[in-house]
Amino acid sequence: MDKRAIGVFDSGLGGLTCVRELRRLAPGEDLVYFGDTGRVPYGTRSRETIQRYARQDVRFLRSFDLKAIIVACNTVSANALAELRAENDVPVYGTIAPAARVAAASTQNRRVGLIGTAASVRSGAYERAISALDPTLRVYAKACPLFVPLVENGRNRLGDQVVELVAQDYLTEVKAKEVDTLIMGCTHYPLLSAVIAKTMGPGVKLVDSGAECAAAALRDLEEKGLLSGKAAGESRFYVSDSTEDFARLASTFLGESVTGQVERVVIQEY
Numbered sequence: 001m002d003k004r005a006i007g008v009f010d011s012g013l014g015g016l017t018c019v020r021e022l023r024r025l026a027p028g029e030d031l032v033y034f035g036d037t038g039r040v041p042y043g044t045r046s047r048e049t050i051q052r053y054a055r056q057d058v059r060f061l062r063s064f065d066l067k068a069i070i071v072a073c074n075t076v077s078a079n080a081l082a083e084l085r086a087e088n089d090v091p092v093y094g095t096i097a098p099a100a101r102v103a104a105a106s107t108q109n110r111r112v113g114l115i116g117t118a119a120s121v122r123s124g125a126y127e128r129a130i131s132a133l134d135p136t137l138r139v140y141a142k143a144c145p146l147f148v149p150l151v152e153n154g155r156n157r158l159g160d161q162v163v164e165l166v167a168q169d170y171l172t173e174v175k176a177k178e179v180d181t182l183i184m185g186c187t188h189y190p191l192l193s194a195v196i197a198k199t200m201g202p203g204v205k206l207v208d209s210g211a212e213c214a215a216a217a218l219r220d221l222e223e224k225g226l227l228s229g230k231a232a233g234e235s236r237f238y239v240s241d242s243t244e245d246f247a248r249l250a251s252t253f254l255g256e257s258v259t260g261q262v263e264r265v266v267i268q269e270y
């Protein structure tokens with residue numbers, strides 16, 4: 001047993017899709033979350049910048065005594081996971097392999113859709129992970145850069161004409177490929193899952209990369225004997241921009257108030 005906290009980070013709000021699942025599956029774990037809300041989005045940036053930001057995020061998280069780090073961001077997982085693993089002496093978990101495994105196991109017609117940020121799609125990380133599992137699977141990828149700013153601005157609900165129109169525009173092409181499984185390869189996208197599901201139509205399984213990453217990390221920590229064994233854990237939240245905006249959106253999403261639990265960090269100092 002290990003009572004130290006698990007560090008989780010994302011470029012913004014999206015990693016909360018992973019936090020929600022961590023809390024559901026392992027309520028006894030202490031969590032330290034960092035959302036780089038002052039520098040989001042990462043998905044439009046170069047690999048070098050993503051790696052630099054990710055290293056600073058991890059250096060901040062490691063100012064706490066952690067037993068593991070979860071990279072709850074596909075853009076970082078696709079562009080910096082190997083480097084972060086090599087540089088840290090605690091387990092570092094990413095989103096790509098867990099989501100790829102679930103998608104490969106789920107597809108019946110061997111056609112998998114992938115939506116993500118420009119940097120995630122450009123990296124080819126999902127195609128490599130899926131082809132390593134089964135080279136006969138076809139992957140149809142589409143970058144959806146406007147989804148993240150919409151989510152960060154709270155525009156994620158069914159019935160919001162702007163987000164429905166953007167989803168229609170991005171997803172028509174993937175839908176035309178007749179995929180039966182769609183990887184939401186960005187931790188922000190599950191916040192849009194109702195809109196994405198409606199646009200894709202019935203019969204398409206949506207894979208939530210944040211939730212799959214949480215489940216896979218917990219399985220590994222359990223195997224290593226590193227779960228806390230506590231009845232109830234605590235969560236602390238840190239952001240690099242307004243704490244109020246984050247607290248409001250995070251409370252809605254997590255279904256409980258986090259007001260008063262969010263602190264601001266000057267991430268450039270790490």
Ligand code: DGL
Nearest residue numbers: 011041042043074075187
């Ligand atoms: N949450 C990030 C991801 O999973 C996307 C947000 C961003 O572009 O920074 O890729």
